[in-house]
Amino acid sequence: xxxxxxxxxxxxxxxxxxxxxxxxxxxxxxxxxxxxxxxxxxxxxxxxxxxxxxxxxxxxxxxxxxxxxxxxxxxxxxxxxxxxxxxxxxxxxxxxxxxxxxxxxxxxxxxxxxxxxxxxxxxxxxxxxxxxxxxxxxxxxxxxxxxxxxxxxxxxxxxxxxxxxxxxxxxxxxxxxxxxxxxxxxxxxxxxxxxxxxxxxxxxxxxxxxxxxxxxxxxxxxxxxxxxxxxxxxxxxxxxxxxxxxxxxxxxxxx
Amino acid sequence: xxxxxxxxxxxxxxxxxxxxxxxxxxxxxxxxxxxxxxxxxxxxxxxxxxxxxxxxxxxxxxxxxxxxxxxxxxxxxxxxxxxxxxxxxxxxxxxxxxxxxxxxxxxxxxxxxxxxxxxxxxxxxxxxxxxxxxxxxxxxxxxxxxxxxxxxxxxxxxxxxxxxxxxxxxxxxxxxxxxxxxxxxxxxxxxxxxxxxxxxxxxxxxxxxxxxxxxxxxxxxxxxxxxxxxxxxxxxxxxxxxxxxxxxxxxxxxxxxxxxxxxxxxxxxxxxxxxxxxxxxxxxxxxx
Numbered sequence: 001x002x003x004x005x006x007x008x009x010x011x012x013x014x015x016x017x018x019x020x021x022x023x024x025x026x027x028x029x030x031x032x033x034x035x036x037x038x039x040x041x042x043x044x045x046x047x048x049x050x051x052x053x054x055x056x057x058x059x060x061x062x063x064x065x066x067x068x069x070x071x072x073x074x075x076x077x078x079x080x081x082x083x084x085x086x087x088x089x090x091x092x093x094x095x096x097x098x099x100x101x102x103x104x105x106x107x108x109x110x111x112x113x114x115x116x117x118x119x120x121x122x123x124x125x126x127x128x129x130x131x132x133x134x135x136x137x138x139x140x141x142x143x144x145x146x147x148x149x150x151x152x153x154x155x156x157x158x159x160x161x162x163x164x165x166x167x168x169x170x171x172x173x174x175x176x177x178x179x180x181x182x183x184x185x186x187x188x189x190x191x192x193x194x195x196x197x198x199x200x201x202x203x204x205x206x207x208x209x210x211x212x213x214x215x216x217x218x219x220x221x222x223x224x225x226x227x228x229x230x231x232x233x234x235x236x237x238x239x240x241x242x243x244x245x246x247x248x249x250x251x252x253x254x255x
Numbered sequence: 256x257x258x259x260x261x262x263x264x265x266x267x268x269x270x271x272x273x274x275x276x277x278x279x280x281x282x283x284x285x286x287x288x289x290x291x292x293x294x295x296x297x298x299x300x301x302x303x304x305x306x307x308x309x310x311x312x313x314x315x316x317x318x319x320x321x322x323x324x325x326x327x328x329x330x331x332x333x334x335x336x337x338x339x340x341x342x343x344x345x346x347x348x349x350x351x352x353x354x355x356x357x358x359x360x361x362x363x364x365x366x367x368x369x370x371x372x373x374x375x376x377x378x379x380x381x382x383x384x385x386x387x388x389x390x391x392x393x394x395x396x397x398x399x400x401x402x403x404x405x406x407x408x409x410x411x412x413x414x415x416x417x418x419x420x421x422x423x424x425x426x427x428x429x430x431x432x433x434x435x436x437x438x439x440x441x442x443x444x445x446x447x448x449x450x451x452x453x454x455x456x457x458x459x460x461x462x463x464x465x466x467x468x469x470x471x472x473x474x475x476x477x478x479x480x481x482x483x484x485x486x487x488x489x490x491x492x493x494x495x496x497x498x499x500x501x502x503x504x505x506x507x508x509x510x511x512x513x514x515x516x517x518x519x520x521x522x523x524x525x526x527x528x529x530x531x532x533x534x535x536x537x538x539x540x541x542x543x
Contacts, residue, residue, distance in 0.1 A: 105538070108538055109538060112426050112538075112539060112541065115426065115430065115452075115456065116426060116429070116430055116433075116541075118452065119430040119433055119434050119449055119452070119453065120433065120437075122434060122437070122443070122445065122446060122448070122449040123434075123437040123438070123441060123443055123446075124437075132433075136429055136541050136542050137541070138541055200452055204455060204456070204459065207456075207459070208459050208463060211463050211536070211539075212463060212466075212467075214536070214538065215463070215467040215470075215536075216470075218532065219467075219470060219471065219474060219529075222474055222478075222525070222529045223474065225478060225522055225525050225526070226474075226477055226478045226481050226522075227481075228518055228521075228522045229478075229481050229482040229484075229485035229486075229518065229519055229522050230481060230484075230485055231518075232485065232514065232515045232518040232519070233485035233486075233488045233489050233492075233515060235511055235514070235515065236488075236489045236492055236493075236511050236512060236515045237488065237489075237492045239507055239508060239511040240492045240493070240495065240496045240508065242507070243496060243507065243508055244496065244499055247499075
């Protein structure tokens with residue numbers, strides 16, 4: 001009874017001070033990397049996202065009312081608290097999965113784009129090569145390349161434009177490649193040739209590494225299939241054993 | 256046992272509804288072999304009716320032998336045979352996809368390599384294409400002929416390559432076309448390095464793809480070996496049970512054996528599916 005009363009007061013408070021609770025939870029429980037995540041997946045904003053999570057959390061919390069009425073009410077209370085936690089966290093976990101997918105796509109496609117750029121650099125300046133590459137750049141990078149190009153048209157020798165390219169992905173390889181690109185754009189003819197060769201070598205290595213990793217991930221799913229026959233034969237063996245045991249106990253040991 | 260006799264035809268019907276395409280090209284369908292023949296011919300391969308029937312006969316015989324060895328009742332045997340007959344043409348088609356993809360991949364890479372070699376010594380796109388055309392076949396050849404026709408008709412070099420790039424949207428072919436167009440349109444003396452870079456990319460691409468296909472085949476063989484081992488263990492278990500003459504729960508034994516054989520068939524089907532993935536990665540195709 002006491003537990004039911006406590007739950008009712010808790011839910012009542014949650015409803016009455018809904019806006020304040022929402023603000024408090026948004027400020028305390030909001031994850032640090034939300035902004036970065038929305039930028040990576042290219043959609044969504046922090047406030048509406050948190051509002052939606054809070055609404056779902058509130059709807060789930062109404063179930064607490066029934067906990068006090070059930071047998072083993074404390075266990076149900078803990079289970080319900082866990083459910084509320086999962087309901088609250090689930091959209092964030094989904095966001096994390098989307099971020100991971102997008103990051104791995106960028107990691108895979110950036111060296112491909114860099115290679116495109118290197119071919120264009122054979123006959124063009126850096127800014128013109130970037131402009132030429134936009135049409136056939138990977139979709140995951142197109143928006144950012146467009147933005148970089150606009151910035152470089154205004155200030156072609158500004159290092160920050162290169163450094164800020166895809167910086168929210170926090171991929172050290174991208175930063176390194178962009179620094180090399182900047183140096184290639186700014187240093188003299190003899191030096192630039194050396195820089196360019198270095199960039200080609202590192203891109204080749206990176207491209208192969210990403211391709212191999214991508215392919216081995218594809219194989220990973222199928223590797224589990226190899227266990228299916230072994231698992232099913234184990235079931236067969238167990239059923240045979242059970243058959244023998246049932247027969248023995250059915251007849252009696254001496255029977 | 257009676258309940259299973261009702262459940263099995265229902266599940267078979269469900270199987271047919273879910274995999275309508277597989278059923279349409281199976282021997283169970285009156286025009287199944289014709290549909291299969293159409294599919295095989297679409298992949299540019301030949302259809303051998305005798306070979307097709309022998310494979311079916313052998314597979315069904317293997318299922319029958321296994322079912323009799325494990326003493327399965329008739330409804331279960333029929334179900335397993337139906338599953339094999341329905342999915343066998345699909346697995347044979349996967350094999351055809353593999354052969355076709357392999358042929359196309361090596362045709363494309365050798366064409367690109369040869370084009371680079373010819374263009375290096377004489378930087379003219381039309382000349383390079385006409386010299387390497389003999390290495391190609393099918394859709395690839397048609398797209399190159401279209402490219403050459405467009406050049407002959409006086410279209411700009413970049414636009415004329417669109418048909419080819421739509422057929423082969425891989426970034427390496429895009430890079431090669433881009434470089435060749437720039438060299439021919441604006442002239443350059445230092446294009447050899449760019450061509451070498453693309454040549455290295457092609458070599459790496461071939462090496463990585465081939466290594467991956469080898470891995471896939473190894474994995475398939477490993478799964479087949481594991482399946483055979485599982486079959487052997489099941490056979491030993493069954494012999495053990497029959498020798499003790501203690502079998503009372505016949506239905507339970509038969510049902511687990513049936514599930515085991517079904518899982519084995521499904522695993523072997525999946526094993527065939529492993530290496531049928533495209534040789535050219537979708538993520539590397541940018542010139543759509």
